[in-house]
Amino acid sequence: MELLECKNIYKNFDDKEVLKDVNLKIQKGKIIGLLGKNGTGKSTLIKLINDLLTPTSGEILINGKKPGVESKDIIAYLPERTYLDKEMKVKDAILYFEEFYTNFDKNKAVKLLKDLDLDINTKISKMSKGMQEKLQLILVMSRNAQLYILDEPLGGVDPATRDYILDTILTNFCEGASVIIFTHLIADIERILDEVIFIDKGEIVLTSSADELRNKENASIDEIFRRYFKC
Amino acid sequence: MDFLFDNERPIYIQLVEKLRIEIVSGKLRPGERILSVRELALNLKVNPNTMQKALVELENEGLVYTERTNGKFVTQNDNLIENLKKKMAEEKVNKYLEDMLDLGIDNKEALKYLKEIGGKF
Amino acid sequence: MLGKLLKYDLKWIYKVVVIFYILAIIFSIVARVTGEIENSLLFEVISKISISCAISMAVSSLINSLMRSWVRFTQNMYKDESYLTHTLPVKKKDLFNSKVISGAVCIITTMIVILLCLFICFYSEANMEILKSLLELAATTYNTTVLNLLLLVAMVFGLELIYVLLTGYLGLILGHKSNTNKMLKSILLGFLIYSITQIATVALIGIGGLFSGDIMNLINTVEAVNIETIKNVMYMCVGVYFGYSVLLYIIARKQLNKGVNVE
Incomplete structure (x- = not known):
């Protein structure tokens, strides 16, 4: 059984067709x-x-089941925006995750935050945007999930932070789990992609193993992407 | 342990090359236990699957073997390592000579350069 | 999971409402204390001002109970925070129930606080006697107890507020199904639902009037309002508001279960 399967997905917003017959299988x-x-x-x-x-039509299956309580328990999702209640302190956010996610590893989160020198008594609204994003990444990656879905994790951050984010993803995702990274910034992440x-x-216009594609086109994924979209 | 990858070539091939050098140079000693795939991958900041693929390749070449419960080890077959070293050295030399030829320097002269400059070290 | 959700919803709503509670009670006490001091114009003025402050705080706490419940609903279910809310391993049913319960609980506590303030401001044996005799008159004449009567009034107000709360929730749910102008549509839809149900209430009382001459009198004439009739109308209101609340709750939950459409 696939971890994630999208079958003939269509999505319209009013008259606008945003997704057309998307089929995906993620192992x-x-x-x-x-x-x-x-x-x-x-x-x-x-x-x-x-x-x-x-x-609008089509079916999404996670471990063979439609999105619901069970799928949410095994998916760790990092959205592009900050989704924490900004009135909370860091420790409140940790408690929140601990209360709602059975697979949340509190010790891991505390350790990662310590590495960042972030005081858990800090109010989230008092933190810089970059710090808020890091906090969110840490919370998400501290879950022992089966599927991590990361939306533009490198969007708008400086190169040093990019390295930090990539390292955090790579060192913390659970063994045997899958990670889907949605992004348009390819150069920095392509070395970790299968x-x-x-x-x-x-x-969906192309699906391939990263190394095979490099071999075939004799170029980096970034280069191939640029060529493909002529941008 | 930062290792710069060339994004234009398959990452696993670059990993194989890197590990070959470590074995041939003795950085990884014959019979030495190799870190787990995950640890290695984390050290080099690559995908564990890619690391795994590279190790499988090394295993096919006989440079690495697996002991069922203990993990992976560098081969103790000195001949194999020696041969590989030779082969790799040959490649390097050939590359050097070719590059010199591109500069219009023939093999004999190239050797002279090598002696002259190499002798300084 | 419902308990955990409730904890956070209540915390959020009360964070501000409690301030109004405290202010309302403080002003009530000040009004009472200064009101007790006789022969002083200054204290009399302070007392009067404090009473109006206490009343405005009490009204604010009521408005805030509703507003904060709606704002919480919008932020938590449809704005940035919704990305977390809807990806928690929690049933949509629980998410909605938590919002309904937290809103209703806040309304009830606000009503209690308002009663408390009235009590602080105006309690005196003489006033109580007047009230008691007034109510007793009504109660004994119409075969009911004082407590019953008070309870009925409280239920009408409470249920009406809960129904208004649900009107807002349903408006927000329906408005956010749309892809554009979500907030504007939510407010308009909320008003629309409120208007329709209010018109229906009048119509229902009218229908009630067909069966009861007294109720018809209430509609037709200005004078001659008797307590029995008002009691009947109040019973009807309890039934009607309760019915609306259940109906709105079911529709809202069904709509929410179909899935959300976050920005």
Whole structure:
């Protein structure tokens, strides 16, 4: 059984067709890059998988089941925006995750925050945007999930932070779990990808193993992506 | 342990090359236990699956073997390592000579350069 | 899971409402204490001002109970925080129930606080006697106890507020199904639901009037309002508001179960 399967997904917003016949199969133990320019349906697809939207037609299955309580328990999702109650302190956010997610590893989160020199008594609204993003990443990666869905984890951060984020992802994702990284910033992440999926204008246009693609095209994924989308 | 990858070539091939050098140079000694796939991957900041693929390749070459419960070890077959070293050295030399030829320097002269400059070290 | 959700919802709503509670009670006490001091114009003025402050705080706490419940609902279910709310391993049913219960609990505590303030401001044996005799008159004449009568009034107000709360929730749920102008549509839909149900209430009382001459009198004439009739109307209101609340709750839950449409 696939960890995640999308079958003939269509999604319309009023008259606008945002996703067209998207078919996807994600297996266990892979790091997948879902690559596409902004506004090509990437975030819509993420929201569908996370039950934040419902497809116009088609079916999404996580471990063979539709999105619901069970799927949410095994998916750790990092959205692009900050989704924590900013009135909370860091320790409140940790407690919140601990209360709602059975697979949340509190000690791991505390340790990672310590590495960042972040005081857990800090109010989230008092933290910089970058710090808030790191906190969110730590909370998400401290879950022993089966599928990590990361939406633009490198968006708008400086190179040092990029390294930190990539390291955190790589060192903390659970063994045997899969990671899907949705992004348009490919150069920095491509070395950790097993598979790449290109999405364009709401359709999946290419699915391949990263190394095979490099071999075939004799170029980096970033280069291939640029060529493909001529940007 | 930062290792710069060339994104244009398959990562696993680059990993194989790196590990070969470590074995041939003796950084990894014959019979030495290799870190687990995950640890290795984390050290080099690559995907564990890619690391695994590289180790499988090394195993196919006989440079690495697996002991069922204990993990992976560097081969104790000195001949194999020696041969590989030779082969790799040959490749390097050939590359050097070819590059010199590109500069219009023939093999004899290239050797002279080598002696002259190499002698300084 | 419902308990944990409730904890956070209540905490959020009360964080501000409690301030109004405290202010309302403080002003009530000040009003009472200064009111007790005789022959002083200054204290009399302070007392009067304090009473109006206490009343405005009490009204604010009521408005805030509703507003904060709605704001919490919007932020938690449809804004940035919704990305966390809807990805928690929790049933949509529990999410909604928590919002309904937290809103209702806040309304009830607010009503209690308002009663408490009235009590602080105006309690005196003489006033109580007047009230008691008034109520007793009504109660004994119409075969009911004082407590019953008070309870009925409280139930009408409480249920009406809960129904208004649910009107807002349903408006928000329906408005956020749309892809554009979500907030505007939510408010308009909320008003629309409220208007329709209010018109229906009048219509229902009218229908009640067909069966009861007294109720018809209440509608037709301005004078001659007797307590029995008002009691009947109040019974009807309890039934009607309770019915609306249940209906709105069921529709809202069904709509929410179909899935959300976050920005």
